[in-house]
Amino acid sequence: MTPGNRQPKWDIYEAVILLEGYLETLQGEEPKVQIIKRISTELRRMAANRGLDIDDIYRNENGISFQMQSMDSAYQGKKIYVPATRLFEKVVFLYRNDTERYLKLLQEAKSMVAAKKNNKDAFMVWVASVLPAKRCKWIEKNILRVEQFAIATKMISGSIFDITDISKLEVIYKSAGKNKVFQIKNRKLIKNINDDFNVYMRYCLQLPIQTEKKEEASVSTESYNLVADASAEMKEVLNVVDFERIESMAFTKPRSITFFGKELSIPSTWKDVYVSIVAVLYKYYPDVFSSLSSFPGSTRLEFGKASDLGHMTSPREIDEELCIETNFSATDFIKRIKELLFICGVAHDSLTIVYERRIGTTASNSTSSFSSTACEAEFYAYLQNTVKLADRTCSSYVSSIRSAERYATNKGYESCSLFSENKETTIVTATELYSDSDFIRYNEQQHNRFSAAINKLLEFIGAEIPKKAIASLGNSGNKQTSATAEIFGRIVTVLKKHYEYGFKYDSIRELMRFRQFAEAMEISLPEDDELLKAAILSSGTVIDDKVYCKNDDMPQELQCIVDDVFSSGAAVIYYDSLFVNKQEWMNSYVITSPEMLKEYLQKNIAGCSFAKKFMIKGNRLPEKEAVTDEIKRVWGNNQSVSVYSLHDRLPYIPLNNIWRVISGNDLFVLVSEGEYLFIDRFCISEDEAEDILDFVDNACEENGFASLSDVPLGSIEEENYEFSQLTIYNAIYKKVLSGKYHLNGKILTKEKSELDAVTLLKKYIKDRDECTFDEVADKVIELTGSTNRQYAFQALYDDMVRVDRNRFVANRLVNFPVDEIDAVLSGFITDNFRAIRDVTTFAMFPICGQNWNHYLLESYCYKYSKKYSLHVIHFNDKNAGIIAEKYFNKKYNEMLAIAIARTDVELVPEVIGQYLFNTGYMAKSKYAKLGEIAQRASELRKER
Structure with missing residues (x-):
């Protein structure tokens, strides 16, 4: 959850579920209360499935009820009780005007709500089928011991059973093995723990490949560092091939292959893996191989008959009808396996390849592959954490650097490494690339993506861009031959027809499909894959990892839209707001997200400064300053204006951003909910301001x-x-006194001080033998100008002892025999806590200098008892509250939920509110958090 329990913004998937529920309320077939309850449950489950850490407040029934009123305004087209949000208006628009997209979003949302498979239960079923019953008895508890260790060391944040990635489990296992505290604490069980955790890893090995979300119990970077120590020895970590994100397979060795649950022969090399998989695919899909000679874009013969052996570099025979080329790198083998699975129509999760990756290298003065990988990781972290680029953009930059290195290698450069521990090596390679006219042309064809990445790398290592490189970039030609223009025209035709939502240029599969589309349209393309990819990149606009078809009108229209906004006087545009306000135009040019819009703005709009979430006309400004200037610009002549009215006048600044800036700003004073006074409009003369300063001084x-x-x-x-x-008082402070005096509550001091109303009240009652509550309450009014019973109670409970409803006495007038009183209380306080009024008699309590009653008991538990503590929502006159054992350490609302769960009370807020009031747990039957308490009580009842 975000700090201060501020609720995360709603997204479109949550909104479609809310709209569906709202429409059900209009039909009237089910009580609205039940619909709200169901929506709350669904949205909380969706968040849990997404790996979010949610609290009791997140999307609770009270919140859903409030948002339902906002959806009502969106559906009715006017404000009913709560104003409609832009998101809700957008969803209603889709429901009415684009039913197909609305239903698709609803279907996707429902799939997000669907409960995830319980991996722990599946594991226990599997264990029961492969191990004796004796072994199964303690296996879960032993694995949970490792889970507790992993959570305590911040290696994971959730259940160990949510992790099925062998490499992550290996890291946890090895870290536990190195941790002396864990080993000593579990010394009698350590062999069983190790054996049982290995059983779980064995179970995960036979699972289909699963892509786990980073948020779900992910292993932290620090955890990996425990394994990759600085020693010269090679260390091995198990991994599973991820066909969706193929990484470099250098320094790896295959361990096992499982196809549709059946383990194939144990391989010793990646060539063995490739041969085994081709053999099994050929067995089941012979027709595919009968017409296959090579992969699209390859000029080599990769599949043939025995008679074709002489045409291959490193042939391997599958049978008399099929022999294959095996002269490839480990990474190329994986890419070819992925394509074969696609051609044969076999799902990726049907094939599991487990391999070892060696971490760490022997000491060497030369730049190693491992050090290159380390430099790559550091550069990625710099882009992500310092430059604040999106993940996909970071990956694109790293990919561009690697492509430039391959270009340098193929050209035979003396220095071919950009990701190098040696700064000079990086600079020499960059200079040579920038001096190569062919590379300059290639870079321009790809919209300067290589130079952008290299320049960012040079910035990262603290090096300047070589002067000759700048000259080369500036002087390079930009002419295209008519033949090239013709190729671009053909490619644009394919992009327009089949890739409205972008072409993923790094995908071999997409390149194959592109060729198939072109062939069906009788369009000829370059045979070489790299040339085709370069031509596609030059024919469109590159955003993240996709190429979008260029449209000559779009940049001009986008410029007009931005100019129109700025011509109205606005100087700040948030990408989200522009995207929502110009939704129809965005759809016409297939701009599908604010992030995509931001890319187009940065590429096409000049004279602006671009921040992460907004753009500013002219020079860069901090967000608070920029938005404050906009608020002042549209304020008008009124003294006070509502935030909603400001939002209407500032349609390109989100409502939440206006709230955030205005609420923490010395230029504005809160008048009422959503209404603020602009301090410049506050009427006060110079003489009055001077009188106030003199008085305070x-x-x-x-x-x-x-x-x-x-x-x-x-x-x-x-x-x-x-x-x-x-x-008025708050405005006076902000306009006249702020900067000269410090304000703590209602108390002004020249220096920053802890002095506040409660502190002054304690000074007032100091050394007094007796005092009434009414006296101190009157003093509160004298000090602050308003009534505040809690100020009075706080001072009195802290520094005196309460002996009846209105009377407090000095601490020295009471003598509590603590151990005796605690012993008596233990007879009343069962199950960790009880309501104060559950102490029904004081006959057994020892003499203490005052007559025993519930008020005296409150003071005793508040500051004297060794074993018990007092808990209240607010101090009160009704002896309403809880006495709890100190070690119990539960929050008040949790104890209320436990108290309800112990009963058969109906879990309806009104009912439980009345019950808690009648039994002395609360001083009033109304409480804003009763809905959350009811929900928590329901969960606790299920756990009983």
Whole structure:
């Protein structure tokens, strides 16, 4: 959850589920309360399935009820009770105008809600089928011991059973093995723990490949460092091939192959893996291989008969009808296996290849592959954490660097490494690339993606761009031959027809499909894959990992849209707001997200500064300053304006951003919910301001403090008659006193001080033998100008002892025999806690100098008892609250939920509120969090 329990923004999937529920309420076939409850359950489950850490407040029934009113406004087209959000208006628009897309979103949302498979239960079933019953008895508890260790060391954040990646489990296993505390703590069980955890890893080995979300119990970077130590020895970590994200397979060795649950022969090399998989695919799909000679884009013969052996570099015979080329790198083998699975129509998760990756290298003065990988990882982290680029953009930059290195190698450069531990090597390679006219042309064809990545790498290592490189980039020609233009025209034709939503240029599969589309359209393309890819990149606009068809009109229209916004006087545009406000135009050019819009803006709009979430006309400004200027610009002549009205006047700034900036700003004063006073519109004369300063200065000199409520108002109230006294006092502080005096509550001091109303009240009651609550409450009004019972209670409970409803006495007038009293209380306080009024008699309590009653008991538990503590929502006169054992350490709401769960009370907020009031747990039957308490009580009942 976000700090301060602020709820995360709703997304479109949550919104379609809410709209579906709203439409059901209109039909009236099910009670609205039940629909709200179901929506809350579904959205909380969706969040859990996404790996979010949610609390009791997240999308609870109260929140859903509030948002349902906002959806009502969106559906009715006007404000009913709660204003409609832009998102809800968009979803209603889709429901009415684009049913197909709405239903698709709803289907996707429902799939997100569907409960995930319980891997732990599946594992226990599997264990029961392969191990004796004796071995099964403690296996779960032993694995959970490792889970507790992993959570405590922050290697994971959730259940160990959510992790099925062997490499991650290996890291956890080895870390536990190295941890002396874990080994000593579990010394009697360590062999069983190791054996049982190995059983779980064996189970995960036979599972289909699963792509786990990073959020779900991911192993932290620090955890990996425990394995990859600085020693010269090679260390091995198990991995499973991920066909969706093929990585470099250098320094790896295959361990096992499982196809449709059946383990194939144990391989010793990647060539063995390739041969085994081709053999089994050939057995089941012979027709595929009968017409296959090579992969698209390859000029080599890769599949043939025995008679073709002489045409291959490293042939292997499958049978008399099929022999295959095997002269490839480990990475190329994996890519070819992926393509064969695609051609044969076999799902990736049907094939599991487990391999070892060696971490660490022997000491060497030369730049190794491992050090190159380390440099790559550091550069990626710099782009992600310092430059704040999106993950896909970071990956694109790294990929471009690697492509440039391959270009340098193929050209026979003396220095071919950009990812190098040696700074000079990187600079020499970059300089040579920038001096190569062929590379410059190739770079321009690809929209300068290589130079952008290399320049960012040079920035990362603290090197300047070579001067000759700048000259080369500036002087390179940009002409295209008519033949090239013709090729581009053909490619654009294919892109327009089949790739409206972008072409993924790094996918071999997509390149194959592109050729198939072109062939069906009778369009000829370059035979070489790299040339075709370069031509496609030059024919469109590259955004992240996709190429979109260029449209000559789009940049001009986008410029007009931005100019129109700026011509209205606005200087700030948030990408989200522009995307929503111009949705129809965005759809016409297939701009599918604010992130994509941002890319187009950065590529096409000049004279602006671009931040992560917004753009500013002219020079860069901090967000708070920029939005404040916009608020001031549209404020008008009124003293106060609502945030919603400001949002109407600032359609390109999200409502939440206006809320955030205005609520923490000294230029604005809260008047009422959503309504703020602009301090420049506050009416106060110079003489009145001077009188206030003189008064506060004199009071501070005399008493050490002044009360804000005592400052002379003169005619200020009359001049600002619309506002409450509280607003006026706050405005006075911000306009006249802020910067000169420090405010703590209502107390003003010259220096920053802990002095507040409660502190002053404690000074007032100090050394008094007896005091009434009414006296101290009157003193609160004198100090602050308003009633605040809790200030009075806090001071009295802290520094005196309560002996009845209205009377408090000095601590020295009471003598509590603590051990005896705690022993008596233990007879009343069962099951960790009880309501104060559950102590029904004081006959057994020892003499203490005052007559025993519930008020005296409250004071005793509040600050004297060794074993028990007092818990209240607010101090009160009704002895409403809880006495709990100190070690129990539960929050008040959790204890209320436990108390309800122990009963058969109906879990309806009104019912449980009345029950908690009647039994003394609460001083009132109304409480804002009763819905959450009811939900938690329901969960606890199920656990019983």
